[in-house]
Amino acid sequence: MDLEASEPIDLGAGDHQHLIRKAADGTIQTKSGQPHKTSPSPGPKQTQGKPHPKTGQRADSYVVQISDDITPEESSAVPGPFSETSIRRAFIVKVFLLLSAQLIVTGAIISVFIFWKGLKEWVLKNPWFIYAIWPVFFVVLFVLACCGKLRRQVPANYILLGIFTVLQGLLLGAVSAFYEAEEVLWAIAATCLVTLSLTLFALQTKWDFTLLNGVLFVLLLVLIIYGILLLFIQSYWLHLLYAGLGTVLFSLYLVMDVQLMVGGHHHYSLDPEEYVFAALNIYLDIINLFLFILQLIGLRQ
Template identity: 75%
Template sequence: MKIDLEVSEPIDFGSGDHQHLVRKAIDDKNQEKSHRSYGTSPSSGPQKTRGNPRSKSGEPSDNYVVQISDETTPERSTSLSSPFADTSIRRAFIVKVFLLLSVQLLITGAIISVFLFCKALRVWVVKNPWFTYAILPAFFVVFIVLACCGKLRRQVPANYILLGLFTVLQGLLLGTVSVFYNAEEVLWATAATALVTLSLTLFALQTKWDFTLLNGMLFVLLFVLIIYGILLIFIRSYWLHLLYAGLGTIVFSLYLVMDVQLMVGGRHHHSDLDPEEYVFAALNIYMDIINLFLFILQLIGLGR
């Protein structure tokens, strides 16, 4: 027996909404047959048919016709609506981040070189500490604007101007720090930072471990590191300073791996960056490298 059933609305087969429609169609068919049997004469006997009894040319065939809307599941629709579903968009995002990061590191290295190899400037910075204290407020203001004002860091050319200003201020601060170290120590720290950064970046791109899950734990470690650093202002201990430098190197090494995986995205659990957040991604990786450089420089200075 075949029954015509046409459904004009989408049906959720998982919830059993289709069953009452099928029962209704069967009941209508049975009522129609009962009306037919009442309408025929009782004297009419059984009729013999030849061939296939199911194929009756006089009777219309009863078919089930169910129209099901092709709807995607929530997970699938979410993945398809992601801006990074297209690999070309993700590739362009990564290229922008690495280009900005390269320019930032070149500008920072050039500024540090001026402070490092210009003896007159080194002497002037040591004799005038107000220069460092004057840079710090401007540095933190630009940093807070870039970190908190999401709309502003997506607007061109305001995002590039702010990022360039931040890079120059960061370079000046690093220059004032480098005058208290020998040129050899700064160069060794720069080489070590470059080697560690390259190794960790390759590791983050190749490993199957998802470091983005460590975001909360790394934030706690960073908070502990800040409190530890404040205490060391009042405590003069070689081993405590050495432990602080080692802990800072480990924390920002993990942050570098995590931020690279956030930028690359893909199979990682947390990869919710927007394609327009290339400035924010470059800023995060840049700060990881700078902090890694500072802690490695401190380790080399304590070791010598």
């Protein structure tokens, strides 16, 4: 006797036991010609696999086909780092607080260099001051950018970020000493306006600038090579073009880094534990914007 169940059978409900008893009763009645009573099953037993008929199988064999149904509740998406709105909001607030503190410290140091005439004259007479800060500056930057565990460890990450901010402020103050105070103030005002506008644009636009990470890095390498060549070429228009390209490039970098911080529907996003790295990226974008805008203003004078 062949018995085939084409519909799905729920093993947990014990439906397969009913089919097995029915097949056994039919087999006994065929052989003996008398009905056979089966004792109730003590409970459902779980069977695994999907048995199929083999070649040369006897006529009294039976086939039970079992199909597993996957319910929507069984497949659940794994929550990401920004699955909760409160986590993302706290991350963004922490980044902006760190960034605000960095900009305030940097602005204060620049003000000392441009308004203290004695210090300004000393920097102009001793250019070695800038070259002495560069090695320490790059060492701290390398540690913050490449040492992920140290960057997430409190309070080491705050200490390194504070040292980096002070060194960056000293460098910017020394550079600002070569410009007039009015030019520096105009550059600061323009940088604040551009930064605020680009930040609002990055938060509102539907364009995903995080996909441009590789392209912007290649353009940055080209800009660095262009800047090295300008050390040996004295041309007003080439320097003006260099300053304009740098302003555009770091404007795009600022939009991208803001979207990396916000996360959400963007393709790439930063981990909530990378608040120091996010603040560092946006801070460097703003500083480079300031330097290129200052160069543009200085070239127009």
